[in-house]
Structure formats: structure tokens, C-alpha cells
Amino acid sequence: MLGRLNHVAIAVRDLSAASAVYRETLGAQVSEPQQLIEHGVTVVFVTLPNTKIELLEPLGEGSPIAKFLEKSPDGGMHHVCYEVDDIIAARDRLKAQGARVLGDGNPRLGAHGKPVLFLHPKDFCGTLVELEQV
DSSP: OOOOEEEEEEEOSOHHHHHHIIIIISOOEEOOOEEEGGGTEEEEEEEOSSOEEEEEEEOSTTOHHHHHHHHSTTOEEEEEEEEESOHHHHHHHHHHTTOOBSTTSSOEEOTTSSEEEEEOGGGTTTOEEEEEEO
């Protein structure tokens, strides 16, 4: 069911400063910031040869990233994103096996303009999992 690792997301307090670390210190290619109002975040993607790193900054007080940063003030890994061919089939299979899909269970458009779902971290070894249809 799982495809390749699409990205690892890291929550940060200051997206500009974090982008500079990746761009200037590590020499990585960093995308322009993109606001995802529906998700309550501003994101950039750091392109690596085999995957991406997504840096997430809260967009507004109700952002899930703001809540994450309250618990982890220095930031840190927020989620991992795996690719799937059919997000509805993946959702239905996972739910049948007892996994909890966050939100209303329906895919939303993610940062890449593709359908995404999030799975409860308690069902996946303490890690928030994002599925993205490719």
C-alpha cells in the first residue's frame, strides 16, 4: 500500500530563519513560502536527492503547528508523509484495520495540490502520518 517517502515535516517558529539554515548553512535548494490557509500553516520545501523536508510555521493562533510548538518550543519533527496510489482505498483499508483518520476522514488538498489525509499518531508508533495520493 505504501509508496515512497514523500517528505518529513519539521515544525519551526521562524520559517525565514529555518530556511536560511537549510539554504545557507547546508547548501540546500529551498522553495518559496506557501500559505496553506485551510491547514493553518506556511510551508517551504527543502529538495533533497531522495525526498523532501517540509518546514512548517504556524499561520494564525488556531494552527495545529502553534499547538505543537506549545508542547515542543524548540520545534521538531511533526509528521512523515508517505505516497499512496489511491487515497480512498488506503483510507478504507486502514479504517477497516482500526486506524483512526483525523478530521472528518475526507481527503483535503495538501501543499502539492494533491489529496492528503492524516492518521492518528497513537496508531503509528507515536508518529503523525500523512498520506498523499500521487
